[in-house]
Amino acid sequence: MSAITGIFYRDGRSVDHKMIKKMNDKxxxxxxxxxxxxYEGQIGFGHQMxxxxxxxxxxxxxxxDEDSGLVITADARIDNRKKLSELLEIKNSIRVPDSIFILKAYEKWGEYCTEKLLGDFAFAVWDSDKEKLFCARDHMGVKPFYYFLSDDSFFFASEIKALFCNSEVIKRINDLRVGFHLIPIYKHENLTFYEEIYRLPAAHSLKFQKQKINLRKYWELKHDAQIILGSDEEYIDAFRKIFAEAVECRLRSAFPVGFELSGGLDSSSVVCMAREILNDNNQLNTFSIIFEELSKMSETTYINHVAEMGGINTHFTKADNINPLKDIENIIxxxxxxxxxxxxxxxxxxxxxxxKNRIRIVLGGEYGDITLSKGEKYFIELFSTFNWIKLIREIKGMSKRFNVRFYRLLLNQIIFPKIPKSLLKFIRQFKGYRQKPDLILLKNDFIQQINARKYLKNHFINEPDNFREFHYFLLTLSSHQSFFEVFDRFYAAFEIEHRYPFVDKNLIEFCYAIPDEQKFKLGWDRxxxxxxxxxxxxxEVQWRHSKAEFSSFFESNLLRFEKDRLDKLIFNNEDDFLLDHYVDLKKVQNIYKNYQNGSSGNDPRDIWNVITLAKWLKYTKL
Known part of the structure; x- marks a missing residue:
């Protein structure tokens, strides 16, 4: 986690080095x-290390590089250094940083170098001989890359706030993105909350040459990919090898490495695989959020099972009394x-x-559910393809393992999901529930302005009812990069780089391509x-079939600590003039009343989305 900045004047103006310095400082x-x-002529790069x-x-x-004349700035970790060292004929030495591997790869393969790289990266290369600028972002969008583009200028940075150092970049709210936040809709590949500020999408490169611009997608998950092996043991061995590599390459650090340990299957697997790889006397430092009063959220037992294996130094933060709005202005x-x-x-x-423990690298189990699949739509697919013998066997197995009646699983997994969405929406509304996402928070004028109904309709059309198709759908959601970006900025405030073993390109490709029964069997996901x-x-962790959800913390503590503050915001016109363009405040007030009364079907996340929007609008000072 470093930072990159850059200026490229397409109209030939010379870069003022003070402007690059100003962007860096921001x-x-x-x-x-x-x-x-x-900086040199019309181009300038910056870097914070x-x-x-x-x-x-x-x-x-x-x-x-003196020999090639190429210039690079990068925020990158390259994981296939060994293979690249052979292809590029350079030493895989501690004295050769990852950025040199990128530069030499570009020198050899040009814009197709991204197809040879493995890891998390955002970089820019300037080729003075060809007057060409080349920028790229990693396969899943772990490293951030934002930019502003006009006929005259191109500015880029790891965070949007650096772009506003340039007077040509005017701070204006992107109403469409605000609408997506309130509905919410998660498909927004290159949009940001500011007009004319874009993200370079994951697995894309951007090339400038002779006033021509080329945005290219250099990688996508192969839709028809299949891996067929001879036995369960072969799949197990292959997975273990790829997963071990995904963890090991993210352990490369000059400083102590920490681990987020929730007690769930995914984070525990990362910790235990790291313990297996390191296999020495070094203690692994794990950090866990625990609850004592909110017992249904407690994961302490499972965390302790991991710690009892030895070689693990646990650190705990008690969260029962944490206010969900604590430090919200600072976080915004x-x-x-x-x-x-x-x-x-x-x-x-x-x-x-x-x-405080002087850790700069943290590994976590995020995205394990998505990469490995929780089995969504599996039963529906078996039903729809008339594979009913296998379906009955699967439901019986799940019923036995989780002590749930067969008919209840049949209703929840087959009957209810097959109800037409229009009828389901009517039933939910009749019972006091509503189907998410929807337009309930938005003002009618705003709905028309951004054509929200069209986007909402497309959102439902794009969600498949097939197990494999749904797995692909989840893996390729453009919203993943938004998650990485938000948390990248959060971790940056602590001078920490977060790494995601389950977002490893090779692991994702393997887990998607294996047969369905290697993802879900007799009720066991992953x-x-x-x-x-x-x-x-x-x-105890390997075969646990449930995990704690933090929603209870949010739902209980929001009213417990912030009722007066919420009343002022929602009923007493505090900051409502900022929301008035977007939100129907009377509808928000009704949702809030129902939430206070504990009425079913009212999601407090609606209130949360309104609160964070109000605080952000105030922060932006527009």
Whole structure:
């Protein structure tokens, strides 16, 4: 987690080095270990360095290669250094930073270099001989890359706030993106909350040459990919090998590594695989959020099962009395958008503790559910394809394992999901529930302005009812990059780089391509990992079939700590003039009343989305 900045004047103006320095300074918190700039004529690069890997200790960016004349600035971790060293004929030495591998890959393969790289990266390369600028972002969008583009200028940075240092970039709210936040709709590949500010989408590159611009998608998950092996054991061995590689390459660090440990299957598997890989006397530092009063959210038992394996030094943060709105103004200023997840508040104290332990790298289990699949739509597919013998066997197995009656599973997994959406919506409304997402928060004028009904209709059309299709749908949602961006800015405030083993490109490709029964079997989701972690993971965690949801924390503590504040915001006109363009405040008030009264079918996340929007609008000062 470092920072990159850049200016490219397409009209030929010369770059003022003071402007690059100003952009760097705006996001200096991302890189306390060094700030440098490079500029020449119409192009300028900046960099803020956070040392993470051993190789980064010898890295200085921006870097200009004297032989080729190429210049690079990058925020990158390249995981296939060994393979690249052979292809590029350069040493895989601690003295050769990852940015050199990118630069030499570009020198050899040009814009197709991205197809040879594995890891998390955002970079820009300037080729002075060809007057060509090339920018790229990693396969899943873990590393951020924002930009402003006009006929005259191109500015880029790791955070949007650096772009506003340039007088040509005017701060204007993107109403469509605000609408997506309130509905909510999660498909917004390149949109941001500001007009004319875009993200470079994941797995895309951007090339400028002779006034021509080319945006290219260099990778996508192959829709028809299949991996057929001879036995369960072969799938298990293959998964274990790829998962171990995904964890191991993310352990490369010049500093102590920390682990988020929730007690769930995914984070526990990352910790235990790391323990297996390191296999020495070093203690793994794990950090966990625990609850004592909210017992149904307690994961302490499972965390302790992992710790009892040895070699693990646990750190706990008690969260029962954390206010969901604690430090919200500070968090809004850091993440610079109205974030949708209230649980980010829980991480605040946790990451204070992580930083105090001088840890710069943290691994977590995020996206395990998506990469490995929780089996959504599996029963529906078996039913729709008339594979009823297998369906009955699967439901019986799930019924036995989880002590749920067969008919109840049949209703929940087959009958209710097959009800037409229009009828289901009527039933939900009749019972006091409503189907999400919808337009209930939006003012009628605003609905018309952004054509919200069209986007909502497309949202439902695009969700498939097939197990494999739905897995593909989840893996390729453009909203993933928004998640990475929000949390990237959050972690940057603590000078910490977060790494995601379950977002490894090779692991994703493998888990998608294997047969359905290797993903879900007899009620067990993520079955391939459960089997592969035999004798590595504690059995109590390996075969647990449920996990705590943090929604109880949010729902109970929001009213417990913030009733007066919410009353002022929603009923007493505090900041409502900022919301008035977007939100029907009378509808919000009704939702809030029902939430206070405990009425069924009223989602407090609606209230949360309104609160964070109000706070962000106030922060932006527009």
């Amino acid at each position: 996001i200096a918190h991302r890189g306390p270990d060094g700030s440098h700039i490079w 956070l040392h993470t890997t051993p190789e980064s200790l010898n890295e200085k960016l921006p870097f200009q 200023s850091i993440v610079d958008e109205p974030y949708i997840t209230p649980n980010i508040t829980l991480l605040w104290d946790l990451y204070i503790k992580i930083k 079955i391939i990992m459960r089997r592969a972690m035999q004798d590595i993971l504690p059995k």
